[in-house]
Amino acid sequence: MRGQDKLLFLFTLAFLILALPSFAADIDYSQPGADPGTVMKGISFTVTVSGLSGSGIVTLNLPSGFSVDESLSKSYSTGTTSVSWTTVKAEQKLSAQKLSATITTQSTSETVYTDVFDVILPPSLDATLSPSSISLIAGSYVTLSVNVKNWGETTARSVIVTISLPSSCSLASGYSSSVSLGDIAGGEAGSGEAKATSFRFTCSASGSGSITVTSSNANSVVKSFSISVTQPTTTTYVTPGYPTNLTEIRRARLWTFVVAGVLNTMSIDDERIAIRNLSFSLNTNRSNVRIAVSRLLTKPAGLPDPAGMQVYQYFNITAENVEDEDIAGANLTFEVSKSWLEENNIDKNSIRLLRFHDNAWEELETILLYEDNETITYLAFLPGFSYFAIAGVPITATTTTITTTTTTLPQTTTTTLLTTTTTLPVTTTTMPVTPQVSYPSIAIVVLAIIIVLAILFVKEKSLRTFTKRKRK
Numbered sequence: 001m002r003g004q005d006k007l008l009f010l011f012t013l014a015f016l017i018l019a020l021p022s023f024a025a026d027i028d029y030s031q032p033g034a035d036p037g038t039v040m041k042g043i044s045f046t047v048t049v050s051g052l053s054g055s056g057i058v059t060l061n062l063p064s065g066f067s068v069d070e071s072l073s074k075s076y077s078t079g080t081t082s083v084s085w086t087t088v089k090a091e092q093k094l095s096a097q098k099l100s101a102t103i104t105t106q107s108t109s110e111t112v113y114t115d116v117f118d119v120i121l122p123p124s125l126d127a128t129l130s131p132s133s134i135s136l137i138a139g140s141y142v143t144l145s146v147n148v149k150n151w152g153e154t155t156a157r158s159v160i161v162t163i164s165l166p167s168s169c170s171l172a173s174g175y176s177s178s179v180s181l182g183d184i185a186g187g188e189a190g191s192g193e194a195k196a197t198s199f200r201f202t203c204s205a206s207g208s209g210s211i212t213v214t215s216s217n218a219n220s221v222v223k224s225f226s227i228s229v230t231q232p233t234t235t236t237y238v239t240p241g242y243p244t245n246l247t248e249i250r251r252a253r254l255w256t257f258v259v260a261g262v263l264n265t266m267s268i269d270d271e272r273i274a275i276r277n278l279s280f281s282l283n284t285n286r287s288n289v290r291i292a293v294s295r296l297l298t299k300p301a302g303l304p305d306p307a308g309m310q311v312y313q314y315f316n317i318t319a320e321n322v323e324d325e326d327i328a329g330a331n332l333t334f335e336v337s338k339s340w341l342e343e344n345n346i347d348k349n350s351i352r353l354l355r356f357h358d359n360a361w362e363e364l365e366t367i368l369l370y371e372d373n374e375t376i377t378y379l380a381f382l383p384g385f386s387y388f389a390i391a392g393v394p395i396t397a398t399t400t401t402i403t404t405t406t407t408t409l410p411q412t413t414t415t416t417l418l419t420t421t422t423t424l425p426v427t428t429t430t431m432p433v434t435p436q437v438s439y440p441s442i443a444i445v446v447l448a449i450i451i452v453l454a455i456l457f458v459k460e461k462s463l464r465t466f467t468k469r470k471r472k
Contacts, residue, residue, distance in 0.1 A: 025051040027101050027112040029088075033123075033157055033217025035186075037115075040122035040154050041090050049101045049112065050082040056105035058083045063099070065092045065119070090119040123156035123186055123218035125149070127211060130256050131288055134227045136203065137252060141172055143200045144225070145256050146211050150184040150192035156218040157183050163199045166207035169227065172200040184215075203229050248316075249273055252292035260284050261328065266291055274313045274390055276377070280330035282322065290320040291385075300387055306354055306361045309391035310344050312336055317385040324384035331382060334390060335375040341392070350393035353380035361389065 031045035039045050049058050059073040069087035076083055090097075099114045130145045144163070150156045159181040163171075171177065177199075185193040206229045213221040251273065253266045265279040273295045280291070296314040299305070334353070341348055349368065354361045366380045 024053075025049055025103050025110065025112050027099065027114050029099060029114055029117065033154070035120075035154055038118050038120050038154065039090055041093055041119050043122055044087050044089055046084055046086045047088050047099055047101070047114070048082055048084040049103065052076055052081050052083065052103065054078055054105055055080075056103055059102045059104070060085055060088075061100040061102065061111075062088070063097065065094050065097075066090055066099070092119065093121065094119040120153040121186070122152050123150050123154045123184070123192075123215065124152035125156055125159070125184070125213055125215060125218050125221050126151060127161070127213050127221045127223050129211060129223050129225055131225075131254075133225055134203075134209075136227075136229060136254065138204050138229050138231050139202060140251075140253065141200055141202045142254055143198050143256055144211075145196060145198045146213075146223075147194055147196045148181060148184065148213055148221075149194035150186045150218070151190055152192060152218070153186040153188055154217070155183050155185045156215045158216040159184050159195070159218070160214050161197050162212045162214070163201075164210045164212065165201060166203070166205075166209065166227070168205035168207055168229075169201050169203040169209070172202065175200050203227050205229055247298060248294045248296050250292060250294040252290060255289040255291075256287065258282055258286045258289045258322075264289075266293070268293060274334040274336065275315065276333045276335060278317070278330070278332045280382075281328045282326050283328040284326055286321055286326065288321050291322075292318045292320075294318075296387075303356055303387060304361070306389055306391050309350075309352075309354075309393055310346055312340060312351075312390040312392065315388040315390075317382075317388060319385050327382075327384060329381075330384075331379060333369065333377055333379050335377050336390065336392075337375055338371070339374075341376075344392075345395045346392035347395050348376055348392075351376070351378055352391060353378070354389040354391055355382070355384075356387040356389075357384075 027047065027049045029039065029045055029047050031039045031043065034040050034045070047060060049060075052058070055075070055077045057073055057075045060068065062068060062072070067089050068085055070085050072085075074083045074085075088099075095118050096116050097119060098116055100111055102109060102111045126149055128147045128149075130147070134142055134144065136142045146161050148159060148161060160178055161181060162178045164177075165171070179197045179199075181195045181197065184195055187193070207227045209225055209227060211221075211223045211225070213223075249270065249272050251266075251268050251270060255264060258264060260282055263279055263281050265277055267277050268275050273293065275293055275295075278291065278293060282289075294316045296316055299311070299314055300316070305311070332353075336348075336351055338348075340346070348371075351368070352366045353364045355364055356362075364380050364382065366378050369377045369379050371377065
């Protein structure tokens, strides 16, 4: 073959090769919300064959356990690069599955395969409310906890929890009506993840509310709950301090769940009640814990008076779903009016919180914290709940006895005699007067003379002796 003929042959062969249809086709599956490498059982997904050229027929090959609501074979023409089936379903859980499609043209046939995947259960959300029904006193707040669990195997994506309340209710500050929980992972045999949130609100009237859980790829959940509101007792005052138609003033709070070791505090803002804060912690987890503080306007029947003490206020503190042995620690702060202390002559340092226990009043550790112009605030520690009294000891007046010793001196009686004067003839006789001499005075004079003479004698003798010595 000549060189020109060889060159012509190579050009012709290259043209024929380029003219033949070339296959760079691929097959893939997709399902919104599915985890990577999986499809969800019973939910439609899409299978796409791409990279087509020219014209031909594409046939989808489904293994056992799969179905499709479309024709398995689809034709395509020049200019079409992909063919899809959007109604493919897996009817059962399967592992290590592959789908395939056969591409047939006039001259060639080729089969393409998907990557291996598993068929798993879709996400299945459920919600639990605690408490399942709400009871509260009008004006007080309650917390509703919502626990959302994924019982399926696929991750539930973009989970949102929304609360719906009647118009008589309002959320507490800082709380939103919708909370995003993000994604909640699934797991086999109910081992999926659970996430929780809570809503705090108050209501003025009874009604009902609901919790709605939504997800971008999972089922929606709606849970309803009832709201029972008790109106606080209204009172009419004749004089400040005591109502005419009430035997107690009660305040209560409900904790839907109390975690062991966590301090919980109940605040009371009512000038008729001396207690300001009640705090406690438990040594075990407890649900639906309700603490009620009742100021008793009269001493409870059957209780003795605290010996030697004047009572400021009586209380009864009760707890539901909690026993004394569950309490790890508890304390309260209370206020006592300075005017009451002054009116009853009570020593502020004698104020104690008393607890009625084992048929007797016992003094609890009480500390004076601080005072202002009107009240004094105290802190007391509680071993448990029962009847209580705030009391103090009156100041006893001190009597000083002054003992007076009276000395009675003998009285001198002066008697005045009446003298009758009779004038008689007087005969005057002049007698020589003998001077009275005091004998001690004479002795002193004699002694002085003797001393002077002795001195003179001694001096004379000394002079003589001196003269003789001089002559010699």
